[in-house]
Amino acid sequence: MTVSADLADELTALVGRPGVETRPEVLHRLSRDFSWLSPILSRDLRSVPASVAVSPEHTDQVADVLGFAYRRRLAVTPRGAGTSNYGQSVPMAPGIVLDTTRLTGISDIDADSVVVEAGVTFTSLEQALAEHNREVAVMPSTVTSTVAGFLSGGNQGIGSIEFGSIWDGWVRGLTVVGCVENPEPVDITGDSMDRHLHAYGTTGIITRARLCTAPKRExxxxxxxxxxxxxxxxxxxxxxxxxxxxxxxxxxxxxxxxxxxxxxxxxxxxxxxxxxxxxxxxxxxxxxxxxxxxxxxxxxxxxxxxxxxxxxxxxxxxxxxxxxxxxxxxxxxxxxxxxxxxxxxxxxxxxxxxxxxxxxxxxxxxxxxxxxxxxxxxxxxxxxxxxxxxxxxxNPHTWLVGSHGGLDGYRAAAATFDPRGLLNPGKLMP
Structure with missing residues (x-):
């Protein structure tokens, strides 16, 4: 699929000119991650270069883009820093790469938690929390990863011995946007978050999260x-x-x-x-x-x-x-x-x-x-x-969400948040 000038113009109207990318060399880069580390994924995961990359600056723009994609029946592959080893951010269908790296807000730092937007890197988050004598409870070993990238594809990390995996309570809340006709941000807490964690964005796009913090330690x-x-x-x-x-x-x-x-x-x-x-x-x-x-x-x-x-x-x-x-x-x-x-x-x-x-x-x-x-x-x-x-x-040599458990929950959430199967298509286990 080659992006038309009209399509690019319509997306530009939603997110502004800096938020739309059509240069082939950039789209090629934004259609890859670290799945080449697997000899099977590098052979079998056939990347389809994105037709266009869109970089919203806030949650409302994410909703606008997803509503546009729903009406146009365009596939949407969400992307953070692209550090996944499992093809999480590799498009398998032509359409939009939703680059979340301009969602960089950090707010509401209280006694034991913080609200962060999807594109915040853990390096930036640690620096911001240090000013309040706090540190993030858990973070991946690739500290340049984004918050939503880790929550969408990670599990354990630095701090997990004390605070657990992404399902063990240090993630206190999520804001998720679905690919539906009229998307609205949905705030999710408790066990309902499980259907959106480690889901590669197939059950909605995580745009914001409240994370537990800990006292900063030497x-x-x-x-x-x-x-x-x-x-x-x-x-x-x-x-x-x-x-x-x-x-x-x-x-x-x-x-x-x-x-x-x-x-x-x-x-x-x-x-x-x-x-x-x-x-x-x-x-x-x-x-x-x-x-x-x-x-x-x-x-x-x-x-x-x-x-x-x-x-x-x-x-x-x-x-x-x-x-x-x-x-x-x-x-x-x-x-x-x-x-x-x-x-x-x-x-x-x-x-x-x-x-x-x-x-x-x-x-x-x-x-x-x-x-x-x-x-x-x-x-x-x-x-x-x-x-x-x-x-x-x-077995890490697979790109399928649900191959290691939780499939029924993921499917149920996808039915609500992605009824047309446009979010990261090809990744949710059949």
Whole structure:
């Protein structure tokens, strides 16, 4: 679909000239994300370059654009910063890319929450909250991600050990706009939010959110070398019980941590890192030593580096060191209990683990099993082997919403907020 001059003019009337983009090279960029990290998505997810990109400045303009798209039967692919690994912001049908990055309002900072618009990045949000001696409760490892992008496609992040996943209460309210004949912003709270979180925008466009905040804390990072994965994860569980829980804990094989650790002096088969409140550092040192670890550093300057080398950002780090690597997501006690068999499920396997959101997944770890990519059959066989061991496996090589649960709720919400199936078409599981 080639955008007509009349169509561009009509959209310009809705959002202003700076909010409409038709240059092919820009549309190509706005039609991609980081799904190229998956050998399956890079092969099978056929991006259809957007016909036009529209960047509203406020929620009312989002409603205007969605009403226009409904009447014209134009597909709408929502987009934040484009940092998803799963094709979240890749159009599968010609139409409009709805670029939310000009929705940047931050308001109503109170004692324990803040209202933010869709396009606010977590970097900007942290800076704004710091002026009030607060910090965001949970944020992704890609801190340049937008708030709505993370809420629409994320799950856990930095802060989840204390505050949980996106479904565990630190998201207090959403404003959602549907693709209907006469769209109106709808404020949603409570369990009803579940149908709009991690939905890729298929159940309405999140334009605003109220998020829980926490007291701003001074942080440091503890590094500790261990001989075994079991000892490192045992220490990590004990660290989760500190009076102020770590903002993040990761446990990495040497083959993983060597791709992103700049510090000298680290050794051991496994490296534990814990992002701590500085007041708990000495207690953490004691706990780590008692569990068999050797503390190699406690470094206040390492917080930023750790922020960008946990959770799914580890996939990008590993891929940069070896483009042949691909990942599956793993969780559960069986990862450690059957470690040898887990490693044997994939060729050249290496493990990265992060502290779980305990309220949703239990006190423990989830993470990535990285291995050299072979083919689809090897992936399927490896996942089956892991599940036979009792490992919880999430296959990240899919763009389908609902493939990991919650499908009935998503479908019900889509029927109300997107009756013509125009929002991110092709992403909601059939």
């Amino acid at each position: 942080r440091t990072v503890l590094f500790a070398a261990f001989d075994t994965l079991a000892a490192a994860t045992r220490a990590g569980r004990e660290l989760m019980d500190l009076p102020v829980p770590p903002r993040a804990i990761s446990v990495d094989d040497r083959a993983v941590w060597e791709t992103f650790i700049a510090h000298d002096g680290h050794d051991g088969a496994v490296l534990l890192r814990a992002m701590l409140d500085v007041g708990t550092a000495e207690a953490a040192r004691t706990i780590t030593g008692a569990a068999g670890g050797r503390v190699t550093a406690i470094d206040d300057t390492a917080v930023r580096a750790m922020t960008s080398s946990v959770y799914n950002h580890s996939t990008l780090r590993a891929h940069r060191s070896d483009p042949r690597l691909a990942a599956v997501q793993i969780r559960g006690e069986a990862v450690v209990e059957h470690e040898k068999a887990v490693r044997a499920a994939f060729p050249d396997a290496r493990i990265h683990l992060d502290g779980n959101a305990p309220r949703r997944y239990g006190k423990g770890f989830s993470g990535l099993l990285l291995s050299t990519w072979v083919d689809d059959e090897t992936l399927t066989r490896g996942i089956e082997a892991l599940r036979a061991l009792g490992v919880v496996v999430v």
